[in-house]
Amino acid sequence: MRDSATALLVDVSDHRNVTDLLTRRALAAPDHIAFEVPPHNALDSAWRQVSTREFHNEVRALAKGLIATGVQPGDTIAIMAPTRYEWAVADLASWFAGGVVVPIYDTSSAAQVASIVADASVVLAIGGNSAQLDLLDAAFTKTGTGALGAWAMDETSPGQPRGSIADLAARSAEISNRRLEARRALADLDSPATIVYTSGTTGEPKGAVLTHRNFLGQVLNIAAAYGEVVHAGGNTIIFLPLAHVLARGLQLICLASGMRIAHLSDTSAVVGTLAVLRPTFIVVVPRVLQKIQAAAATKAADRGLSKVWSAAADTAVAWGELCERREADSHASPHLGLRLRHAFFDYLFYRRLRDVMGGRVDYILSGGAALDASLSQFFRGVSVPVIEGYGLTETTAPLTGNLPGNIRSGTVGPPLPGTAIRISEQGEVLARGVGVFAGYRNPRHNKDAFVDGYFRTGDLGSIDAHGRLVLEGRLKDVIVTSNGKTIVPTLWESAVESSPLISHAVMVGEGRSYLSALLLLDAEETAKWADAAGVVLAAPDATILDEVADAGLRRHIQAAIDAANSLVAHSEQVRRFTLVATDLADTTLVTPTMKIKRNVVLQRAASAIENLYR
Structure with a gap:
């Protein structure tokens, strides 16, 4: 198949804009608990519960404060903070005030912040902590933007030069309910709702303009398709960055469906929080699932x-x-032997693994990178099905997705309601539908972005006989060797990355006679291995890609190389590799969603690559 489409389930024409999701929910279930907010101290302290009415009131008060301080319809408002409850308040309040939200990852560098606020002409910003506020202030000074200043999420001490969102909300009495309602209703379905800057894995970040129609189309149709997953009786924990469109889309879906939301910015506290809040549904990247499985193996x-x-x-x-x-x-049906083994191992291992995740998780959604089919089947086998999906910033997150009761590991599912996909002659995945944006903020970025009304995703794929999409790699990552062989490295790289020790695998060999690879080590897992093996590894230089030459570590990882090579043709196998230690928190090397910037890696590792061909 070269085309696949799924019909729209919900028409959004009876909504004015995204804010209707909250106003309608507040009318329908004002006392329902919408959020759980963490305590400031111990993890096991009581989490504060926030009803839909309380959240709605907070959003309205901040929106009035934004209007009172000078925000005009269509003004851009930046939010730069870790994932937290106040992010949600600021996001909805900006829309209520008629603004356009510009999310900025809280790990962004000064240059990245300055570039975004200048390109988006940001008028006002809200920051999570003093470091982020300092970056925003510096960017405003450098670019001449930010006429209404940067405001803190946390309350500031009296006499501080910087105000907080509480100070803004305190001005709510200056704006009447009628004036707020008029402002809230100004944006229509085709008005810009947000400008989201892509992570820039293959080039400079681009500002994708997403409309209220894009968000509503996705939220209402995904909620309808996944009613078994997202419902008023469930709860979730969002620990993905809210600057990512997937996390914001998920938040809106949960809010509209009545699913209780908790936020967590400290990923090291995830396991403890799962035990406290016991979610019914979580969203992760494949690396999290790999680590859960590896931790269970280590414990055994x-x-x-x-x-x-x-x-x-x-x-x-x-x-x-x-x-x-x-x-x-x-x-x-399972044969008797399999049933007996499964029951035994469920008693011995699986139930404990479910308990680690809180004991109530019905489904896990995985996205952001390819999920190994056997890993998906493993979690299905321990009674926690994984729903793998696929999408991009430009498609307002999910474009395709497996469905409860219809999961096929190794695929990212059929198009979601209101979406169509096509495979081009070159094998590229093309998309159109309710979530697909109309274009980038900068017109020059739209050149070659669309073909025949379809958005060019830049991903390679195929469609199976049931209309499901199978991803096969990135178009720009294709390697052509000196003997003319065209290699798509994704399968090999994903297989090697299943090793807990390998955070990222980067195949190289463009114009070369054979393939090699750079393997970026996971610092935490490598330290555990070294401790168990009684090996002392030198601390990596965070400023470079530092080659690690330990023979024992190479022997240990060789098994992952051999396994990956067994999955591909002889011409696609890697002959040589080098292990690399580096700072994976470096935003110039890795995106905030933990995708490697391949071009940067290749540039910084030029000498190491040359050594692989000597």
């Missing part, structure tokens, strides 16, 4: 149960495969 090894765990993992994968077959053929 510490108890001398490595072989037993290996059998348990194989059984979970087999059970997951069976579950998928049963969705297509109701007559498929």
Whole structure:
């Protein structure tokens, strides 16, 4: 198949703009708990519960304050902060005030912040802490933007030169309800709602303009398609950056559907928080699932149960495969041996793994990178199905997705309601639909962005017989060797990255006679390995890509290389590799969503690459 489409489930024409999602929910269920806000101190302290009415009132008060301080319809408002409740308040309040939201990752550098506020002509900004506010102030001074200043999310001390959103909300009495309602209703479906700057994995960041129609089309149709996952009886924890459109879209879906939301910016506290809040649904990137599985394997090894765990993992994968077959053929059933093994390992391992995730997770959504099919089947086998989806900033996040009761590992599912995909002659995935944007803020970025009314995603893929999309790599990542072989590195790289020790694998070989690879080490997992092996590794130089030459570590990782090579043709196999330690918090090297900037890696590792061909 070269085309696949799914019909629209919900028409958005009866909505004025995104703010209707909150106003309608506040009318329908004002006392329903919409958010849980963490305590300032101990993790096990009581989380503060916020009803829909309370959230609506906070949003309205801040919106009035924004208007009182001078925000005009269509003004751009930047939000730069970690994932937290106040981010949600600021986001909705900006829309109520008639503004256009410009999210900025809280890890952005001074140059990145300055570039965004200048390109978007930001008028006012809201920052999470003093460091982010200092960056915003410096960017405003440098670019001549920010006429209405930068405001803190937390209350400031009396006499401080900088105000807070509480100070803005305190001015709400200056604006009447009628004036606020008139401002709230100004934006229509085709008005810009947000300008989201892409992460720039292959070039300079671009400002994608997403409309209220894009958000509403996605929110209402995804909520309709995933009612079994997102519902008023469930709850979730958002720990993805809210500057990412997926997290914001998820937040709106949950808000409109009555699903309770908690925010968490400290990813090291995720496991403890899962046990406290016991979510029914979470969104992760594949790396999180890999680490959960690896941690379980390590714990089993510490108890001398490595072989037993290996059998348990194989059984979970087999059970997951069976579950998928049963969705297509109701007559498929497990044989007695598999049923007995699964029941035994459920008692020994699986239930404990579910308890680590809080004990109530019905589904996990995975996105942001390719998910290995066997990893998906493993979690299905431990009774926590993984729904893999695919989307981009330019498609207002989800474009395709597997559905409850119809999951096929190795695919990212069919188009979501109101969306169509096409595979070009070159194998590129093309898209159009309710979430697909109309274009970038800068017209020159729109050149070659569309073809025949479809957005060019830059991803390679195919469509299976059931209309599901199978991703095959990035168009710009394709390698052509000196003997004319065209190589798509994604399968090999993803296989190697399944090793807990490897954070990113980068295949190289453009114009060369054979393929090599740079393997960027996961600092935490490598430290654990070194400690267990009694090896002392030199601390990496954070400013460079530092080659690690330990022979024992190379031997350990060789198994992952051999496994990856067994999955591909001989011409696609990697002959040589080098291990690299570096600072993976470096925003010039890795995007805020943990995607590697391949071109930057290749530039910085030029000498290491040359060594691979000597």
